[in-house]
Amino acid sequence: MFVGHYSVAFAAKSEQNRIPLWVLFIAVQFLDYIWATLVLLGIEKLRVIKGFTAGSMLDSYYHPYSHSLVGALIWSAFAALVYKKFWQAKASNWAALIVGLAVFSHWILDFIAHPRDLAIYDNKWKVGLGLWNYRGLEFGLEVALLAGGIVLYLAWNATRSCRARRCLIARLPWASGFSTRSLSLWPTCLRRARRRESWTIIRGRNADTI
Numbered sequence: 014m015f016v017g018h019y020s021v022a023f024a025a026k027s028e029q030n031r032i033p034l035w036v037l038f039i040a041v042q043f044l045d046y047i048w049a050t051l052v053l054l055g056i057e058k059l060r061v062i063k064g065f066t067a068g069s070m071l072d073s074y075y076h077p078y079s080h081s082l083v084g085a086l087i088w089s090a091f092a093a094l095v096y097k098k099f100w101q102a103k104a105s106n107w108a109a110l111i112v113g114l115a116v117f118s119h120w121i122l123d124f125i126a127h128p129r130d131l132a133i134y135d136n137k138w139k140v141g142l143g144l145w146n147y148r149g150l151e152f153g154l155e156v157a158l159l160a161g162g163i164v165l166y167l168a169w170n171a172t173r174s175c176r177a178r179r180c181l182i183a184r185l186p187w188a189s190g191f192s193t194r195s196l197s198l199w200p201t202c203l204r205r206a207r208r209r210e211s212w213t214i215i216r217g218r219n220a221d222t223i
């Protein structure tokens with residue numbers, strides 16, 4: 014699984030949990046960052062075999078620290094704790110849990126795509142559904158997941174601010190026939206939109222300073 018991992022990041026992002034999208038992008042690929050580092054250090058092992066699977070030539074035959082089930086659970090808990098600690102008062106327990114689950118989602122999606130090379134513990138009891146052996150199917154799943162994630166992202170985030178703007182436009186005096194009710198609702202819409210705008214700016218500043 015490659016781009017499909019990012020679907021989880023898009024789907025998990027919402028205005029309620031206030032987790033920056035870039036944090037979720039890192040979270041969903043966190044296990045692969047660990048894996049790449051450990052491979053470079055010679056701790057985990059990788060070889061290239063032509064035709065290993067239809068979708069990948071990489072045979073990662075020894076990766077117990079980054080890609081075993083137990084390892085993934087430990088890294089997920091670690092990421093949730095780091096996020097909670099790092100963001101301190103700003104991060105709710107719920108947000109930290111989402112970050113942890115985003116990290117763990119990597120293992121679940123790898124389990125679908127990988128051949129039987131994901132150990133449950135250490136380098137034992139290897140599992141994997143092997144979707145990489147079906148290139149078209151795997152590619153289709155990745156695209157579908159990514160599209161689904163982006164749709165959810167837009168549903169959770171973009172549509173809310175659009176709704177505030179739509180409210181303003183619909184309540185414009187000339188757009189609503191100068192009715193007394195529309196005029197009375199307009200200041201409420203304006204206040205709501207301004208609150209949302211200043212909230213976005215504050216969040217942006219916070220993200221810049223962290």
Ligand SMILES: [Zn+2]
Pocket residue numbers: 044045080119123
């Ligand atoms: Zn992976």
